[in-house]
Amino acid sequence: MEKHLTTVKSSIKAGTEQVWQWITGKARWLFQRSHWIVVYGYAFLYMFTGHNKLVNMETFVKGNKHIPVLGQYAEFIGWGIPLLEILLAIVLVSPWRKTQRWALWTSTLLMGVFTLYIALMLLFAEKRLCHCGGVIEEMGWHTHLIFNAVWVGLGMWAIQRLKNYTI
Amino acid sequence: MTLIKKTTKTLVLGVALLGLAVGASSWTNKIQDNTWYFNSNNPSDITDATKWTMADPSLSGCTTSQLPPLPCQLPTPEEVDSEEALIEHFDTVYDNDADDIKAAAQTRRNP
Known part of the structure; x- marks a missing residue:
């Protein structure tokens, strides 16, 4: 009876170890590739907001005209930003690693510019205008700032991880 | 062969993701409550x-x-x-x- 109990116990222990090994193995596999989640996340985000701005182009350009200093370039910004976002989204999902790395750099830089714009708006602007596209537009300004800052951080981390990635 | 397979897989995944983003954007445009x-x-x-x-x-x-x-x-x-x-x-x-x-x-x- 005791021998049988010991056998059962050791089987459970071996089973638990196997499950644990499987979980840690999968977690390691996922972590090693987690920067791709950031790359594809950026692609989704830019395609989403770029498409949204293009669809609502008239409102977007008119809104840009009210931005202090940059208002005079409203038309250029109105077409340039969504087209750049869509281009970046396409390049980010391309299968060529070097191009992808360049796109991730540019995406993070662009997100940094957006973050700076929001921070300046929060600090200095009396009337805050945001034509950021879709659901994102409905975030509060502070939430938007945190959201963007997190993406800048993730982008920098992913760039670091992609540096020596050869697969 | 493996390279072609891998490239195709990446392309399919990318196109699907971008399509999803466009779909989500169109959907949120329609939701005006x-x-x-x-x-x-x-x-x-x-x-x-x-x-x-x-x-x-x-x-x-x-x-x-x-x-x-x-x-x-x-x-x-x-x-x-x-x-x-x-x-x-x-x-x-x-x-x-x-x-x-x-x-x-x-x-x-x-x-």
Whole structure:
């Protein structure tokens, strides 16, 4: 009876170890590739907001005209930003690693510019205008700032991880 | 062969993701939970939130043409459900610009 109990116990222990090994193995596999989640996340985000701005182009350009200093370039910004976002989204999902790395750099830089714009708006602007596209537009300004800052951080981390990635 | 397979897999995944993003964007554009109706015959009232109502006044002559000077229906997000919220919405989204509000309206009419 005791021998049988010991056998059962050791089987459970071996089973638990196997499950644990499987979980840690999968977690390691996922972590090693987690920067791709950031790359594809950026692609989704830019395609989403770029498409949204293009669809609502008239409102977007008119809104840009009210931005202090940059208002005079409203038309250029109105077409340039969504087209750049869509281009970046396409390049980010391309299968060529070097191009992808360049796109991730540019995406993070662009997100940094957006973050700076929001921070300046929060600090200095009396009337805050945001034509950021879709659901994102409905975030509060502070939430938007945190959201963007997190993406800048993730982008920098992913760039670091992609540096020596050869697969 | 493996390289071709891998490249195709990446391309399919990428195209699917971008398609999903476009779908999500179109979907959020369609979700406009509230509709406000302009209830005045004076174009200078467009930025006045008190001249807007959530109940359809059933005014005639509303078209999708850009030319008529008065807005009819204005779609807004769900949270714009009061006069105060509409004032805020006009201020933050349209900078109280009557032309921008008219341009964002779904339909327009003549006085």
